[in-house]
Amino acid sequence: MASDKDPLAWETVDSDVAYHCPGFDVRNENVRLPDGTETDFDYITEPESVVVLPFTEDGDVVIIEEWRQAVSRVSRGLPVGGVEPDDGDLAAAARRELIEETGYETDRVSHLTTVEPANGYADSVHHYFVAYDCTPTGEQDLDHNESIRSATTTMDELREEIAEDGVYDGRTVLGVLYYDSFSE
Incomplete structure (x- = not known):
């Protein structure tokens, strides 16, 4: 630094x-x-963000499919959201964003990494978390400008989709690759 x-x-x-x-x-x-x-x-x-790689109790990955106006298409990826002042800590922000965007919840998250994804033209900071034993609550709490549906997939299917250029969201690609390379 x-x-x-x-x-x-x-x-x-x-x-x-x-x-x-x-x-x-x-x-x-x-x-x-x-x-x-x-x-x-x-x-x-922009405010700092959390990116969540959520696993269900069965080991599937919870993903979101979200309309992205800047690229005029639905983008598949991991739940991501801004850290809010009342979150208390980054882990609380990760749990909150998971519930809001997917309708899944967990009590167990662990920090994976923190990156500055575009520090040549933005002060963005992304804190990556892995969420374990996620269970559906059935209720999303989307912001007024979000169009999101949640789904599940296997980690192998997500890796294959990334390898075949089917996932363009850089936060998702980095999260999966980092998890595969450095997690236990």
Whole structure:
């Protein structure tokens, strides 16, 4: 982690929100580069998120199918959602998002990894969790702008779908690959 004293560090001279919308802001900053040059830099800023890889008691994976307007199609993937101030901790946020998006719940989650998926143009931070012994509650609690259905699949089927370029959601691909590579 670089500090402000790092010779590569940029100095922020001024910073304002250039555009605000639900879910994220676009921030415009006037910065001074290490060589003294001043320039503008724009980036997306958003709350931290949790990504959940949920397993049922039978070992199936709970996935969501969600309309994604930016790509004009239904995207298959893992439940993902923003961390809210009243969550208490990241594990609570993971359990809450799991229930809201899938209608499944669990008492057992474990942290898998944390990544900055697009730190060249966004301050996004994704905290990955594995949820175990998930059981259906039957009730989703979707946000006003979410169109989501939940489903289950086997881990092998999900891996095969990823390998055959059938899952485009980068958060899902990373979560499954990280789980396969580094979990016990």
